[in-house]
Amino acid sequence: MKFYNLLRTAWYSMRAYKLRIFLTMIGIIIGIASVSAILAIGEGVKKEATSSIEKSNLNKITINYNAGFESDDVTVRPFEKSDINEIKKVPGVQKIKENDEEQIFGLNDFEEISYFNRHTSTEFKKYEKKDKDRKASLGRNINSVEGKSNKRVIFLSYRVAEELFKEPEKALGKAVKMKGELFEVIGIGQEINMGDFEISLGNMDKMQDDISIVPEKAIREKKKSEDSIQNISIFLEPGVDKDEVINEVKEKLHELHPDVKGEYEEFNLQEIIDSMQKVIGSITLFVAFAAGISLLVGGIGVMNIMYVSVTERKREIGIRRAIGAKPRSIMLQFLVEAIFITVIGGFLGIILGYLIAIVAGEFMPIKPVMTVSNFLGASSISVITGLIFGIVPASKASKLDPIKAIYK
C-alpha cells in the first residue's frame, strides 16, 4: 500500500473514534509539553548566562605558563617585562597588561582583608574613571584626585564592612589590612540584599557593587616590588581572528624564551562560556528526561488504546486480509495510527509547552527560547514514542489469522 493511502486509511479510522483518540492524546500532549517547556527554559537560561558573561570583556585573553613535567626548574621566568613591547607588535593586539597574581577568573582580584583579628575576603579593583559615580551609603567615594594617587584609602563593599565591623558605620576612619598594607576606610558601598531574587543570573551587574576599591597607585607600588610576572592579559582589537592572534603571541613568547620547556596556554572567557553552557545543557537534559517520564505514561496510554482498537477491529482486519492486505500492510496501518496520535499530540504539546515556558518566563528573569533543534527533537521524540508503543499492538494485529478474525 502506498504511504499516502496508508495515511488516508489511518486518518479515516481515527476519525471514527475521535473522542477516544483525543483522550489518549492528552497523555502525549502533557508529556511533550513538559519536555519542550523545560528545554525552552533551559535554552533561555543558557542564553542569559552567556550574555551576562559576554558583558564583561570577551576581547580580553589571559595567557598563563604551564611548566608541565619540567616544573622542577623554578628559576624559569616565562614572562619578562621586555616581552610586553614585543607582543604589542603582534597585529590585532590592542593592549597588554602584566599580572603578578595568578588569575583565575579574569575579572577582578580577590584578597584577604582584616581588621585586627577579624578576617574576610573581598573582591577588589583599582580605581577607574567609571567608578567616580559610585554611590556611598556611608562616608564618601574615592574622588578622582585620590583615585590616581597612591594614597592608602579604601572604599569598602557593604558586605565586607558588615563582616569586619558588624555595624558598617563603625568602619569609617578605621584602618583595615590588605596585602600587608593598612588602608583607611573612607566610604562604604551600597547595601545589596543577597536574598533578593533579582540577583541571580539575570542581574550580574548589580553584583559589581560587592567590591572594594583602592586608588590606582596604592597597589601598583606594591606590584613593582615583585618582579615576576605570572601571566599577561591581552586585549584584542575588535573583529580580529582570536585564535590566530593567540597563536602568534604564543609563538612570539616561545621565540623570546627559547629555554622554557613548558607551554603557554590561554585562559579564554569563551571556554568558560562553553563549559558553562555544557553544564546548563546537561542539567536541562536531565530535568527534561525526568519530565519525559510523563511521556512514558502517555505512551502506555497509546499502547493500551491500540490494543483495544486491534481487538475491536478484528473483523476489519480479517476482511482486509481476505481482500488482499499483507500482514505487513496491517501492521503499518496500526503503526501509522499510533504514530498519528503521538505526532499530533506531540505537535500540540510543543505549542503548549512553549506557551507554558513563555508564561513561566514572566515570573523569571529569563526569556525562554524555542530552538529549531529542540523543536525537531521534541517532534522526533513523539514519532519514536508512537513507534515504540505502537509496534506491539500492530504486530499482534498483523499476526491475526484471517479466518479467526472474520468469523469471530
Add this chain to the structure above:
Amino acid sequence: MSNPLIELKNIKKKYTTKAGDFPVLKGINLNIEEGEFISIMGKSGSGKTTLLNILGLLDKFNEGEYTFRGENISNFNENRKSEFRNKNMGFIFQQFHLIESLTVYQNIEMPLLYRSGETKEDRRQKIEERLEQVGLFEKRDNKPFELSGGQQQRIAIARALVTDPYLILADEPTGALDSETSDDIMELIKKLNDDGKTIIMVTHDKDLRRYTTRDVYLKDGEFSEEATI
C-alpha cells in the same frame, strides 16, 4: 484453456485438540472449470465453509495439492497468498462485512489500495463502474449502516468485483436476507456467472440450486450423493 481453473487433489484437513485429532476434510478431489457456478452444500459441520476458506487461501490444509490455473499454490506464504487473493479472488460473506467507518465508495476502493500502480483516476473509474453494475451509484457517499441489508450485500459484491478476479467465493450470500432480497442478490450473482465469472457458493439452501450450473454435497468431510443429505 486445457487446464481447469481449480484442481484440488486429496485435500485433507484436521483440527488437533487435546482430545485428539478431529478430521474436517477427508481427502477432497475437485476440479472446477472456468465459467462454472458451483454450490457446495451440506449441513452445519459438514466442512463446507472450511473447504471454501481453503479454496480462498484463507485457511490452511494438512495434506493434498491445490492448483490454480496450472500453478501449484499449496505452499504459498502469507504474503504471496495475500497478493494472490487480491489479484484472483473476490469474497462475498453472509454478514456482508463492510467496514463501518468507511463510506460505500471507500469500501469498494479498499482492494485496489492493496495493489500498486493504480492511479486515483483508474480507481474512480473502476469503482463507479461497479457501483452502476449493482445499481447503487447514488449511495456512494453513504456509510454502510445507512443502507439496507440487501444494499449492503450489493456493495460487498461490488467490492468483490472491483479487482476483476477470476473467482468469486460466496459464503451463504443470502443467509442474512429475506427471501425477496435474496432473489435479487441471486439474480445479480447469476448475472455475473452469465458474464463469465466463475463462482463458488456455500449454502444449505436447496432452493438456490436453480441458479447454479453444478452442485456438490459434503457430508462429514467427504463428497457424497445428494440423497444422503
